[in-house]
Amino acid sequence: MKEQYVKWYSPKLGKDMEMLVFGDRGYPLVIFPSTMGRYHESKDFKLIESVRWFVEQGLVQIYCPDSIDKLSWYNRSVHPSVKVYNHTCYDQMVQHEIVEKIRWNTGVGKVAVAGASFGGFHATNFAFRHPELVSHLFNMSAAFDIKSFMDGHYDENVYFNNPVDYLPGLNHPELYNMKIILGTSEWDICKEPNFNMSNILRSKGVDHWLDLRGWKKHDWPLWREMFPHYVSTIWN
Numbered sequence: 001m002k003e004q005y006v007k008w009y010s011p012k013l014g015k016d017m018e019m020l021v022f023g024d025r026g027y028p029l030v031i032f033p034s035t036m037g038r039y040h041e042s043k044d045f046k047l048i049e050s051v052r053w054f055v056e057q058g059l060v061q062i063y064c065p066d067s068i069d070k071l072s073w074y075n076r077s078v079h080p081s082v083k084v085y086n087h088t089c090y091d092q093m094v095q096h097e098i099v100e101k102i103r104w105n106t107g108v109g110k111v112a113v114a115g116a117s118f119g120g121f122h123a124t125n126f127a128f129r130h131p132e133l134v135s136h137l138f139n140m141s142a143a144f145d146i147k148s149f150m151d152g153h154y155d156e157n158v159y160f161n162n163p164v165d166y167l168p169g170l171n172h173p174e175l176y177n178m179k180i181i182l183g184t185s186e187w188d189i190c191k192e193p194n195f196n197m198s199n200i201l202r203s204k205g206v207d208h209w210l211d212l213r214g215w216k217k218h219d220w221p222l223w224r225e226m227f228p229h230y231v232s233t234i235w236n
Contacts, residue, residue, distance in 0.1 A: 021061065031113070032123050037119065110135035146162050
């Protein structure tokens with residue numbers, strides 16, 4: 001399985017960024033790290049290994065960018081408005097410095113996005129903010145409300161980065177073409193947020209799959225079980 005390390009200076013963030021890329025062709029899939037995770041997290045916890053077959057067959061090419069959670073949501077040294085502003089810069093980095101460069105790797109002109117735990121929030125928020133760029137959304141034990149990071153602060157940037165707030169009013173036509181999976185389990189600490197998100201999507205008539213697994217915990221063994229199943233749906 002081909003593995004490439006990429007480092008570049010991000011104009012959107014004003015800092016160096018790092019990323020691992022697995023495979024040399026196939027459907028582009030961006031996977032976000034979990035809470036304050038690094039670009040090598042999905043490799044370290046063998047999430048990439050779980051989809052080795054798809055990568056080696058040239059069916060999927062996986063991009064694992066770094067996070068900046070320590071500068072945004074988990075940055076206790078700045079005002080909440082700065083936290084969310086920093087995240088909007090990260091969103092622009094992902095859009096312009098990664099996705100716009102890879103979305104035409106196939107004729108579809110879109111990418112798949114995925115994430116586990118807080119990485120699922122990142123994937124969901126990016127997908128719903130940019131439905132014209134995302135064909136598939138694979139959530140694994142995600143939560144979708146970031147107001148708890150804001151210490152009571154609320155502004156336009158918070159609204160447009162909080163899917164449970166802006167999704168009910170979102171009517172972008174490409175949202176209805178997106179293939180959406182909400183993965184959770186009976187013992188998942190994020191089970192309720194996934195059921196709530198499913199209710200929002202259902203109320204809007206957005207087709208999706210709420211995948212409730214058995215008595216399994218919010219952890220990597222569950223996500224390694226989910227991920228290859230979800231990746232296999234790209235070609236359904």
